[in-house]
Amino acid sequence: MKKIVLIALLFLTFTGYTQERFQRIDSLLTYLNNNNKFMGSVSLREGNEVVFSKAYGFADEENKIEATNTTKYKIGSITKTFTAxxxxxxIEEKKLHLESKLTKFYPKVQNAEKISIYDLLHHRTGIKxxxxxxxLSVEDFATNxxxxxxxxxxNNYESIFEPGSKFLYSNSNYYLLGGIIEKLTKESYASNVENRIIKKLGLKNTYYxxxxxxxSKKESYSYIFNGTNWEKAPEWGNNVxxxxxxxxxxxxxxTEFMFALFNGKLVKNTSLEAxxxxKDGYGIALMQFPFGERKFYGHTGGIENFRAVVGYYPTDNLGVSLIVNGDNFNRNDIMIGILSIxxxxxxxxxxxxKIDDTVLxxxxxxxxxxxxPLKITVSTKNGELIAQATGQPSFPLTPKSDTEFVFQTAGVEMVFEENKFTLKQGGQKFKFTKE
Structure with missing residues (x-):
């Protein structure tokens, strides 16, 4: 009996902590939303079970239509992972090979005879x-x-470099891959996404x-914060x-798509390994996102003012996705907050x-x-403190108090005193003095 009671108590403790963890994630995102820093939606999936899912802010701010976890957002370049x-x-169906050349499908592209499907998938083509x-001009958008x-x-671009020689991200590569899919299957790209992925997995809120x-169809607009209000971002035309x-x-x-991809529901394991x-940090529409010692596989996306990311960590069988439609805070910092909690x-x-400018x-x-052997220059911009180390990009400092500031992305904390500060990072401390 005592063992049963002990096990029950442990389960209750774990369950309580799990709920507390998700409540804190909810508190963070609510706090960002209340401060006009973020609108969007998040999902955390353990195995095939969604353990946290919630939307924040508006899908349509003008008509005060609030977003829900079934609101659809544009995902930008995460589309490339579907295409890949x-x-x-x-390739598994023997209709194509990684070594197949572009000349078979788009012979007018410069160096088409040298560009392989592998090069297109890995952004190693030299295509602008x-x-x-x-x-794209106004006339381009007006065409049927x-x-x-x-x-x-x-077709008319001059090649930037020799195919296969280096990596350069280019949306043209995946535009061509979409056309290759249509040529091989004699069906639209949209139909291929629907039949090969969406229906196969039973996805309810994904489509071209x-x-x-x-x-009114639970689709979201994207927004830019103008300092006072959220302004709707211009829409791109279809097929852009x-x-x-x-x-x-x-x-x-x-997150369901990524779980399926990594668990044999969409491609064979040999394809997944490929x-x-x-190569140069990019696989076949997959990148790695480090979080401490953990390495998530996934992709990011940006279109109009939507910002999206999806990641999957095989060791923990954890999937996480964040889509932002109101972008007024660093998306990466939001994801760091979610995963940290x-x-x-x-x-x-x-x-x-805001800290008084006289203090800053x-x-x-x-x-x-x-x-x-480096110097750090501290300046102010729009009422915020900015730091920049020698030869490195500048970074914003978020205040914890009038004297303590952090750059969460790099795990940096700076504690100021008169004409000096202590920099803390990775368990180390360094004393800096103003010149």
Whole structure:
């Protein structure tokens, strides 16, 4: 009897802590939403069970339609992982090979005879990015066949480098892969996504859209905070992103997709291993996101002002997805907060109370330390403290108090005194003095 009681007590304690953990994640996201830093949705999946799922803010701010965990968001480049999965299925069906050349499908692309499917999947083609290194005109958007316009642009690009020689992310690669899927299957890309992934997994809130956003269909707009209000971001036209970034989904569906991908429901293990094989940090539409000693596989996405990420950690069988439709805070910092709380790592909530500028000005200057060979310059911008180490990008400092500031992404804490500060990172402390 005592053993049964003890086991029951342990179970209750674990269950209580689990709920406390998710309540704290909810508190963090609610706090960010209440401070106009974030609108969006999150999902945490353990195995095939969603253990936390919630949406924050509005899907349609103008009409005050609140988001729910079935609200659909644009996922941007996470679409590439769907596209790559279909390509790997076609390879398994012997309809295609990683070594197959682009010349078979798009012979007018420069170096098509040298560019392989492997190169397209790994962004090693030398093909210019039609989105980030080019622009679409008003006339382009007005055409009835935007895809043909974009394919013609890609056909006419001069190659940036020799195919296979290096990595350069280019949306053109996955636009072409979408066309290859259509040519091989004689079906639309949308139909392939529907039949090969969505129906197979029973995803309820994922699809390739064929019209503009409609909030009455539980679709979300994206927003930019103007300092006072959330402003709706302009929409892109249909087929602008195509197989490189067009799909709409939810965090729940994205974590289910990743669970299925890593557990043999969509491709064979040999295909998955090929997808996980990183070259210059990029696999076949998979990247690694480190969180301490843990390595999550997944992808990020950005389109209009949507920001999305999905990750899967095989060791813990943990899936996590965050989609942001109101972007006024670093998405990576939000994810660090979610995972820190999940893994019981201390995580101080950011402090959005403005510190008096006269206090901040006392910290402005260049600091040096006899312990490490770099200098740190501290400045202010828009009422916030900014730090920059020699030869490195600047980073914002979030206040914990009038004297303590943190940069959570790198685990940095800086404690100021008069004309000096102590930098804490990774269990080490370094004394800096103002020059």
């Amino acid at each position: 999965t279909i390509i790997m299925q076609l 990015d039609y989105i980030n290194q080019d622009s 066949d935007l895809k043909t316009v974009i394919y013609n642009k890609i 859209p064929n019209d503009k956003i409609n909030s 992103a195509f197989a490189a970034g067009e799909i709409m989904s939810t965090p729940d569906d994205l 997808m996980k094989d990183l 999940y893994y019981k790592i201390p995580f101080p909530f950011p402090n959005f109370e 000005q006392k910290y402005v200057g260049t600091y040096a330390s006899p312990e490490i």
